[in-house]
Amino acid sequence: MAIKLLPPDLLTTSAPITRLLSLALTPVLFATILIALTYLYTTLRYRLALPHHLSTTNDAGKLSPQPPPHIPYALPFLGSALSFLNPVPGGYWKGLLAFHPHASGACTLLLGGKTTYVLFSPSAVTQLFKSRGTSRMVFNMQVMEKGFGMSKEGVRKYWGFDDPENGAEHHQEKIWQDYLLKTEVVNELTGEFVGTLRHELEEELKDGGAKEVGLYEWLRGHMFAASTATFFGRRILEMYPSLGEDFFAFDRQMLSMFFGIPKLFILKAYKSRKKVLDGMEEWHVKMMEECKNNPADPETVKWEPVYGSRANRARQHFYGRRGFTMRGRASLDLGFLFGISSNAIPATGWMLMHILDPKADAMLYRDVMEELKSAVNKDGTLNIPELMSLPLLQSILHEVLRLYVDILITRELFEDLDLPIDDGKRRIALKKGGLVMAPSWLSHRDESLWVDPPCETFYARRFLKVDPETGKQIFSTGGTAGKFFPFGGGKSICPGRVFAKQEVLACLAMVLLGFEFEALGYVEESGRKRDKFPTLRHGYSGSGTVVMDGDVKVRMKRRQ
Numbered sequence: 172m173a174i175k176l177l178p179p180d181l182l183t184t185s186a187p188i189t190r191l192l193s194l195a196l197t198p199v200l201f202a203t204i205l206i207a208l209t210y211l212y213t214t215l216r217y218r219l220a221l222p223h224h225l226s227t228t229n230d231a232g233k234l235s236p237q238p239p240p241h242i243p244y245a246l247p248f249l250g251s252a253l254s255f256l257n258p259v260p261g262g263y264w265k266g267l268l269a270f271h272p273h274a275s276g277a278c279t280l281l282l283g284g285k286t287t288y289v290l291f292s293p294s295a296v297t298q299l300f301k302s303r304g305t306s307r308m309v310f311n312m313q314v315m316e317k318g319f320g321m322s323k324e325g326v327r328k329y330w331g332f333d334d335p336e337n338g339a340e341h342h343q344e345k346i347w348q349d350y351l352l353k354t355e356v357v358n359e360l361t362g363e364f365v366g367t368l369r370h371e372l373e374e375e376l377k378d379g380g381a382k383e384v385g386l387y388e389w390l391r392g393h394m395f396a397a398s399t400a401t402f403f404g405r406r407i408l409e410m411y412p413s414l415g416e417d418f419f420a421f422d423r424q425m426l427s428m429f430f431g432i433p434k435l436f437i438l439k440a441y442k443s444r445k446k447v448l449d450g451m452e453e454w455h456v457k458m459m460e461e462c463k464n465n466p467a468d469p470e471t472v473k474w475e476p477v478y479g480s481r482a483n484r485a486r487q488h489f490y491g492r493r494g495f496t497m498r499g500r501a502s503l504d505l506g507f508l509f510g511i512s513s514n515a516i517p518a519t520g521w522m523l524m525h526i527l528d529p530k531a532d533a534m535l536y537r538d539v540m541e542e543l544k545s546a547v548n549k550d551g552t553l554n555i556p557e558l559m560s561l562p563l564l565q566s567i568l569h570e571v572l573r574l575y576v577d578i579l580i581t582r583e584l585f586e587d588l589d590l591p592i593d594d595g596k597r598r599i600a601l602k603k604g605g606l607v608m609a610p611s612w613l614s615h616r617d618e619s620l621w622v623d624p625p626c627e628t629f630y631a632r633r634f635l636k637v638d639p640e641t642g643k644q645i646f647s648t649g650g651t652a653g654k655f656f657p658f659g660g661g662k663s664i665c666p667g668r669v670f671a672k673q674e675v676l677a678c679l680a681m682v683l684l685g686f687e688f689e690a691l692g693y694v695e696e697s698g699r700k701r702d703k704f705p706t707l708r709h710g711y712s713g714s715g716t717v718v719m720d721g722d723v724k725v726r727m728k729r730r731q
C-alpha cells in the first residue's frame with residue numbers, strides 16, 4: 172500500500188531518493204555543525220576567561236575588570252534558555268555549579284538572546300542593591316504582559332511610553348510609600364487582617380468537636396480570604412466566592428506563561444488566567460457602578476467593603492485617571508493579588524508545618540506556644556509589637572524564607588556597572604543593556620555561607636544568638652547582607668515586607684492559640700500517605716515562596 176503511494180520515478184530509480192535524502196539531511200547536518208561549533212567556541216571562551224576571573228591579581232589594577240565568564244551553550248540565540256527551564260527547584264543551579272566554581276561569585280548566561288549576569292557573591296549582590304544604574308521596569312513590563320495577561324498597549328500606557336510625565340513608576344512608588352509602608356498604615360492593615368481572620372476562624376468547629384484536615388490546605392483558604400478582603404474589600408469574595416481556588420490554579424502555572432512556553436503546550440495555564448481575569452473584570456464593573464466610578468477617598472476613609480484598603484483605592488484612582496479599561500484593571504489587580512498571596516500564604520504554611528512536624532525538634536511546638544502566650548494581652552487580644560519581637564518565631568520565619576524563597580531578583584542595566592567580588596579582591600564589569608540577576612537559591616543555599624547545620628537543613632533556631640550582655644537568646648540576621656534577601660533589595664525591594672511579617676506572625680499566632688493540633692502524618696497532594704515531610708513542589712526557577720508538594724495531616728479542635 173505504502174509503495175503504491177510513491178511517485179513512479181521514485182519506484183524505478185534510487186537517484187531521486189538519494190537526492191531527496193541529501194536535501195532533507197542538509198539542514199540537519201548544517202544544524203549539527205552549527206551546534207557543535209557554537210558549543211566548541213563557547214566552551215573555549217569559558218575556559219580562557221575563567222582563570223582571569225578567578226585571579227585575585229586584578230585588585231592591584233594589573234588587569235581591568237571583565238564581565239564574568241560566559242557559561243558554554245550549544246544553541247545559538249537561545250543559549251541556556253532550555254536548560255534554565257528545569258522544573259526541579261534548584262535543578263538548573265545544581266547543574267551549573269557542578270562545573271562552574273561557586274567561589275567565582277558570578278557568571279554570564281545567554282537566555283533567549285539576552286545577556287544575563289548572574290550574581291552570587293554577597294559583596295556583588297549588596298552593591299547591586301545600592302547601585303543607581305539599574306531598573307526593574309523591563310522585568311515588570313514582561314510580568315504584566317506575559318504573566319498577568321495585560322495588553323501591550325495597556326503596558327505601554329502604564330509605564331507612560333507615549334506620555335512619560337504620566338508613567339506609573341513614580342505614582343506606584345508613592346502609593347506604596349503612603350499606603351503600604353507607613354507604620355500607621357501597616358498597623359491599620361494588620362488590624363483589619365486580624366479582625367477578618369478572627370471572624371473566619373470563629374466559624375471553625377463552633378460545636379466544640381474535632382476534625383481531620385490537610386494543614387496547609389485548611390490554612391490557605393482562611394488566609395487567602397482574610398488577606399484578599401483586607402486589601403480588596405469584602406465584596407470581591409461575595410461576588411466571586413471561588414476566587415481563591417481559581418487564583419491558586421493560575422498561580423501554579425503563571426511562570427510557564429511568563430517564560431514564553433508556547434501556548435499550545437500550556438492551554439490549561441491560559442484558561443486558568445482567563446477565568447480569574449473574567450471574574451475580576453466582572454467584579455470591577457459592578458463595583459464601579461456601586462461607587463459611581465469614584466472609590467472612597469484613600470486619605471479620609473480607612474477601609475470600606477467595595478474597594479477595601481487605602482492602598483487599593485489609591486491604585487484604583489490612579490488607574491481611573493489613566494483611563495484603564497476594566498480588563499486592564501483586572502490584570503493589574505491580578506498582579507497585586509499575586510504580590511499579596513503568593514509568598515505570605517505558603518511561608519505561613521511552611522512555618523506551621525515545621526512547628527507541628529511530629530518527626531522534628533520535639534521541643535519546638537512547646538517553645539513556640541510558650542513564646543506566643545507572652546504576646547497575648549490580658550483581654551485575650553494579640554499584642555502585635557510584642558509578637559513581632561519574639562526571637563524564636565522570627566527565627567522560624569527567616570529560616571522558612573531562607574529555605575523556601577526561590578526568587579530571581581532581576582534588573583536591567585541602563586549604564587555599565589562595576590561590582591566587587593570577594594569583598595573587592597576581584598571586580599567584574601557588567602555592560603549596559605544586559606540583565607543582572609541575583610537568584611536567592613544560590614545565596615540562601617550556599618553551603619559555604621550556611622554551615623551549621625548544613626544549608627539544606629531546616630533549622631528553626633538558625634537565627635538565634637545569645638546576647639553576651641544579658642545571656643538571653645536574641646534574634647539576629649547580622650552578617651547576612653547580600654546572602655539573604657527574600658524581599659529583594661534596593662529601591663525595588665518588596666513594598667509589602669513590613670505588612671507581610673505582621674500578617675504571617677499574626678496568622679500563625681491566631682491559629683496556634685485558637686486550636687490544638689495533633690499531627691497524624693504526611694500526605695501527597697493527592698491525599699495519599701507518604702513517609703517523608705513535604706518538600707518543594709516542582710516549578711520553574713523564580714516561583715517566589717515555593718509551595719509544598721504535599722501536606723501534614725492533622726486532627727484539630729478548639730482550645731478550651
Ligand code: HEM
Pocket residue numbers: 307311351507510511512514515518572576578580581657658659660661663664665666667668670671716
Ligand atoms: C513572605 C512574603 C513576601 C515575600 C517573600 C515577598 C517578596 C517579594 C520580592 C522578592 C519582590 C521583588 C523585589 C525586588 O525585585 O527587589 C516583591 C515585590 C512586590 N511585593 Fe512582595 N513579598 C511578600 C509579601 C508581600 C505582600 C504581603 C505584599 C502586599 C501587601 C507584597 C507586595 C509586593 C509588590 C506590590 C511588589 C512589586 C513592587 C514593584 O513592582 O515595585 N509582597 N515581593
